[in-house]
Amino acid sequence: MNNLLARYAENIFWMARYMERAENLARILDVHETFSRDVHGFKNWHTIVRLNGDDKAFYGRYQTATAESVVRFYVLDSQNPTSIIFAVRAARENARVLRPWISTEMWAQINVFHNTMQTLTSADVSLPNISRVCGKIKEACQNHTGITEGTFYRDEGWYFYLLGKFIERADQATRLLDIGFNTLTGSTEGSNASQDFVQSHALLRSVAGYHAFRRVYPRGMTPAAIAGFILYNESFPRSVVLCVREINAVLTRLKSRYKLRGGNAAMERIDEIMAALNSRTIEQVIEDGLHDYLDLLQVRLSAVTSELSRSFFGYQPPEVSQQQEA
């Protein structure tokens, strides 16, 4: 059987990751603008900076976290490795290398998306336009997902695409929960309660989970229930557990269908993550410290990527790639 060129596997993996990342970043910015205002109309844009662990990079370049500066930093700043424009460019660079491999439609869509991003100006991302721009970016990413689903040939490469997508999505979900959860106070009365409602709403919206959550919990909306939903819900497409199960299934498929010899180490890391996800209730996790728990998940997801690099992307010891972990 003709196996996939190792470098292609790596490029496919990262193309998927960067597109998924761009979508998640757009979701965060969009939701933040639309929903996360407290009763005084104050928007805590600093939250986003913290969410991405970018305090140092951000305040090295901007004085205060205003809507303008934060959005510019995360949408337009090509020097910022956690910006959308950076993610899209990286996705496009990977896609460019993959042009003999991916469908023409996939390539053309990413290329046009990238070209459009290059033409965005500060005015385009000024406060009144943020939601529209983020919406367009999200749509472009979903376009990519749809075109990929409908045109990408389903061989080995497809599985590396899924690996990249689900690892990134799981990682982004933990980051989002980490910061979103901290803004929730758990109050049931007074102005804190109404702020909680707005923040909970925003958190769920940013993972497109509000309606699904409502279906599962028609009456209550406690911070613990939201955290549990994002981490453990077996049917929610952006939950951590669902992503991890998908990764596991893909790795199994690569072994059985394509007889890949590598991948055992990555599967062991996945087993560890599954164990962590199954061991405790959300209440216990919160009591012991949600932040540390999410941190651990991120570290283990990153370990999965390292194992994939070692097993599949390099043949020889991994040039742990120059591509960006979030």
Next chain:
Amino acid sequence: MSRYDQGGFYDELFGGNGNTAPHAALIRERLAALDFADIHRRSEDAARELYNLGITFLIYSEQEAEDRILPFDVIPRVLSAAEWRRIEAGVVQRVTALNLFLRDIYHDRKIIKDGVIPEDLVLGNSNYRPQMIGLKVPFDTYIHILGVDLVRDGEGVFRVLEDNGRVPSGVSYVVENRHMMQRVFPDLMQNLGIRPVDNYGSKLLQAVSEIAPSNLKDPRVVLLSPGSYNSAYFEHIFLAREMGVPLVEGSDLVVIDDRVYMKTTNGLAQVDSIYRRIGDDFLDPRAFNSDSLLGVPGILEAYRKGNVALANAIGTGVADDKAVYCYVPRMIKYYLGEEALLPNVQTNICREAEGLQYTLDHLAELVVKPVGEAGGYGITLGPLATKAELEDCRTKLLADPSNYISQPMVPLSVCPTLAESAVEPRHVDLRPFVVTGRNTWVLPGGLTRVAMRRGTFIVNSSQGGGSKDTWVLEDDAP
């Protein structure tokens, strides 16, 4: 089109020299019926689509690299079936002679012993590879892909301007231009009987597979590219896709025990045949340029042992050298006993005293070319040069005569081309592509390059040239 003036040149759509180009009559008629604004709009659609599809090449200036589309002119160049038969026979004859020449100079050197071509021109040539001496290559084919640059003179005669027998490029534009025409001008093409060009990839794959070692039924073929910073990277992508083979870079390949392997997700897989888009100098840092990071260390030994095939073979550069070019008509006579079907452009070899003197005496009428350069670099066009440029050229010539040849300025044929405010004549050339494995196959048509600026003869993409779709008609009307 009504005020179109071909300006005394032979015209690809209107003819000249007594020939009225009857084969193009219907196309002329259809073009004339189109509204100028409509042609312009469709041309802009095409340019946008090319950019969106990333059909671009990288151009380097100072320190910047810019992604540009090759300007695409929507007015086609049309060759009659009879014209094409002559060209096709001519380039097949030419590649046959060049391959015989290469076999000869790496084995018995009869052509040198018989005094047909000077020994030092061959053996002293920087592109002569001693590593190839005595090595047998499948079907005695060295040049699997040849691009022949043709120009058409004032009489309408096609002449060979140069051969590209190393790593010729441009074929991707032939196919993509056709796709673009089918999208934006389906009405122009209807029922004309234009010969298709889409099967280039499968013909190329067939040739590259045929030369794989030891009768493998399903040899593993790859395309070896210098990488995404190469100006022709789009073409590498295109060809890998059309051939259905992996596009690899040097670092994807490794040589173990004189066998070439590709790094896959499941370890190493042996590679049997390589269409390489890397020049000899950069192919194997162990054997040639040790600074090269592009190549594959040890690949030459694997090749010499017959464990892997390369297309083109190593050492073909000596056959497309601009000085050796002058001897190709004599080569054809020597090996095939035939006259060249496609004449050369008359050429003065400055390494010879007579040629140098003639060149110096007629500098203002001649085109002076360095023998080692490609892409139109370093050329002096005598009739268009300033006094200072001519003096500069004279100095360079005297300093290193053997680095130069000179040719009369061929009045290149023109073809109607879309300009800012009208359809105007622009000069064109033609590069047919010749693919040889066991047999030879010629892609009908080839790349028509067009000088987009009025009056200029330089058609190279690096110098602002563009391209046109080239139509070869299946039959000429009786």
